[in-house]
Amino acid sequence: xxxxxxAGGGAFLACHxxxxxxxxxxxxxxxxxxxxxxxYLPIAEVTANVFVLLGIGGVAGLLSGMFxxxxxxxxxxxLLFIGxxxxxxxxxxxxxxxxxxxxxxxxxxxxxxxxxxxxNVMLAGGVLGAVLGIWLxxxxxxxxxTELLVQFSYVGLLGTIGTMMLLESVxxxxxxxxxxxxxxxxxxxxxxxxxPFKMKxxxxxxxxxxxxxxxxxxxxxxxxxxxxxxxxxxMVPAMIYVLGMPTKVVVGTSLYQVIFVAAxxxxxxxxxTGAVDILLALVLILGGVIGAQLGTRLGVRLxxxxxxxxxxxxxxxxxxxxxxxxxxxxxxxxxxxxxxRL
Amino acid sequence: xxxxxxxxxxxxxxxxAGVAGAARAQEAPPAAPTEQVLAxxxxxxxxxxxxxxxxxxLVFGAVYRTVPVAEDAAPLAVIVTVQxxxxxxxxxxxxxxxxxxxxxxxxxxxxxxxxxxxxTSAPLTExxxxxxxxxxxxxIPRAIRAFGAFATVADAPAFTExxxxxxxxxxxxxxxxxxxxxxxxxxxxxxxxxxxNLTEGMYAARVFLTREGQVLDVYETVIxxxxxxxxxxxxxxxxxxxxxxxxxxxLLAVVAGWGASTAFRLLRS
Numbered sequence: 295x296x297x298x299x300x301a302g303g304g305a306f307l308a309c310h311x312x313x314x315x316x317x318x319x320x321x322x323x324x325x326x327x328x329x330x331x332x333x334y335l336p337i338a339e340v341t342a343n344v345f346v347l348l349g350i351g352g353v354a355g356l357l358s359g360m361f362x363x364x365x366x367x368x369x370x371x372x373l374l375f376i377g378x379x380x381x382x383x384x385x386x387x388x389x390x391x392x393x394x395x396x397x398x399x400x401x402x403x404x405x406x407x408x409x410x411x412x413x414n415v416m417l418a419g420g421v422l423g424a425v426l427g428i429w430l431x432x433x434x435x436x437x438x439x440t441e442l443l444v445q446f447s448y449v450g451l452l453g454t455i456g457t458m459m460l461l462e463s464v465x466x467x468x469x470x471x472x473x474x475x476x477x478x479x480x481x482x483x484x485x486x487x488x489x490p491f492k493m494k495x496x497x498x499x500x501x502x503x504x505x506x507x508x509x510x511x512x513x514x515x516x517x518x519x520x521x522x523x524x525x526x527x528x529m530v531p532a533m534i535y536v537l538g539m540p541t542k543v544v545v546g547t548s549l550y551q552v553i554f555v556a557a558x559x560x561x562x563x564x565x566x567t568g569a570v571d572i573l574l575a576l577v578l579i580l581g582g583v584i585g586a587q588l589g590t591r592l593g594v595r596l597x598x599x600x601x602x603x604x605x606x607x608x609x610x611x612x613x614x615x616x617x618x619x620x621x622x623x624x625x626x627x628x629x630x631x632x633x634x635r636l
Numbered sequence: 637x638x639x640x641x642x643x644x645x646x647x648x649x650x651x652x653a654g655v656a657g658a659a660r661a662q663e664a665p666p667a668a669p670t671e672q673v674l675a676x677x678x679x680x681x682x683x684x685x686x687x688x689x690x691x692x693x694l695v696f697g698a699v700y701r702t703v704p705v706a707e708d709a710a711p712l713a714v715i716v717t718v719q720x721x722x723x724x725x726x727x728x729x730x731x732x733x734x735x736x737x738x739x740x741x742x743x744x745x746x747x748x749x750x751x752x753x754x755x756t757s758a759p760l761t762e763x764x765x766x767x768x769x770x771x772x773x774x775x776i777p778r779a780i781r782a783f784g785a786f787a788t789v790a791d792a793p794a795f796t797e798x799x800x801x802x803x804x805x806x807x808x809x810x811x812x813x814x815x816x817x818x819x820x821x822x823x824x825x826x827x828x829x830x831x832x833n834l835t836e837g838m839y840a841a842r843v844f845l846t847r848e849g850q851v852l853d854v855y856e857t858v859i860x861x862x863x864x865x866x867x868x869x870x871x872x873x874x875x876x877x878x879x880x881x882x883x884x885x886x887l888l889a890v891v892a893g894w895g896a897s898t899a900f901r902l903l904r905s
Binding site (some may be wrong): 332333334336337339340341389390392393394395396397398400401438439441442553557560561562563564565568570572573575576579580583586587619620621622623624626627628629630631632633634635636 | 684685687688689721722723724725726727728729730731732735736737738739742744747750795798799801802803832833835837863866867868870871874875878879881882883884885886888889890892893894896897900
């Protein structure tokens with residue numbers, strides 16, 4: 295009935311993403327109809343437009359269908375843009391990652407493209423990382439800096455990844471036009487091979503120390519807890535270039551690790567921040583399923599190298615938008631954090 | 637419609653007046669107010685479901701008199717307030733640190749209503765004296781108790797002003813002067829708009845009757861705002877058994893992910 299106080303009401307529970315965050319998306323008035331276009335999210339305590347939420351899930355799904363990346367790195371910032379509180383955006387984002395990873399790993403398991411031994415070592419690291427990340431998140435939350443933590447980590451990570459992807463795509467594009475160029479060697483002997491605690495990873499055909507996979511897993515775990523992502527976009531290159539794993543098993547193995555790390559992080563977030571919104575997650579998952587199917591079909595038709603450049607530009611655009619929010623004078627300097635109920 | 641409602645209101649008011657008058661007469665205190673207020677609400681329960689888009693509550697009533705109004709009496713005023721469950725909160729102010737805007741100053745508010753609406757039949761300052769406002773905590777600034785970490789910030793009032801401004805912008809705090817329709821100093825009605833982003837709990841509704849800024853009588857009742865259906869079940873589980881809630885979230889995600897990939901594989905083949 296009233297067109298007021300829609301998703302701009304991110305003031306509950308966690309930091310209110312002041313002004314600029316809340317302007318996009320869900321504030322549109324709509325005729326009162328039988329179908330609830332606006333959905334009340336019980337944990338976020340915010341009302342948002344169902345189609346906007348489906349679209350956010352859909353964009354992430356589209357990316358995963360086209361490129362095989364999780365797309366989780368887009369969900370959390372987009373949720374922030376429409377005024378979902380940062381803690382809910384992170385905790386619910388990681389819940390959505392569980393679903394997209396399960397749906398992705400099944401095909402890889404069937405083709406035996408999962409190195410379970412390597413996956414479990416990385417999982418052990420991931421558990422440590424997730425616990426560390428949750429601790430960091432709650433410390434900063436108590437200091438009123440959840441929003442800053444999320445913004446900073448996104449600008450840093452998306453900025454780096456986007457730049458790397460862009461450079462790599464441009465290089466690849468040039469290589470494809472210049473047939474004389476030599477392909478790069480993937481498996482190189484580097485510092486990884488000098489570390490102790492070596493172990494045999496049969497599926498990957500590797501005999502390396504467990505320390506690097508533990509570390510890669512741990513970093514992904516921290517990212518899951520503070521950013522609500524699976525961390526595949528970081529793990530996949532690390533597994534190829536640092537660990538020297540065969541490309542064939544990399545995606546399946548990282549998805550395997552992500553399922554369990556994301557599941558653990560979801561439970562930890564539910565227990566500490568209480569910010570997992572199941573209803574929101576389900577709408578995002580539904581959107582993701584539809585998007586992934588569209589993405590798979592689109593991905594076949596389009597030039598992969600050009601698409602990779604587009605993805606890199608998209609990632610950079612999201613990072614740039616968050617960076618602007620950090621450095622430009624905000625419209626609203628004040629924000630409300632509810633710390634308790636009387 | 638309008639006329640019918642008014643007629644019904646009169647009937648209701650008369651009936652109410654009879655019942656309440658009888659009830660009050662029995663325990664009559666020595667100096668009973670000569671004018672008493674009787675009020676009703678169009679609804680006393682609000683269900684927050686997934687499709688909740690806000691609601692309007694009609695507050696209506698009548699003035700019951702034992703003695704006729706004096707010829708030279710000051711005009712009567714009616715004030716209606718609806719107050720959501722109180723919260724403890726922090727108001728943060730951003731500042732630039734190393735080129736980056738971040739939360740740097742905090743003022744803790746010991747108690748602030750999650751929702752607060754004031755509707756009056758006359759400008760609030762005319763309808764209520766400052767002393768009475770202090771006693772009954774009627775105006776929005778009076779409803780907020782902001783003492784606590786005052787010492788840390790130089791301009792603490794700016795923070796409470798920001799709190800009121802932000803929540804007014806979200807429709808959570810409302811001051812509607814003149815929104816109470818008062819007919820012949822006897823019948824009154826107003827509507828209070830509840831926005832979509834409500835917090836659940838017991839909402840206190842008060843109706844004040846004043847002359848010359850002095851409160852003559854107060855009527856109090858409650859509105860029960862609660863999450864309903866699946867919303868309620870989820871939020872209770874999340875609060876009381878967070879680990880079970882987390883496991884449920886994971887289970888649902890696994891089932892959804894597995895179901896989606898299976899469904900689309902079947903669809904393709």
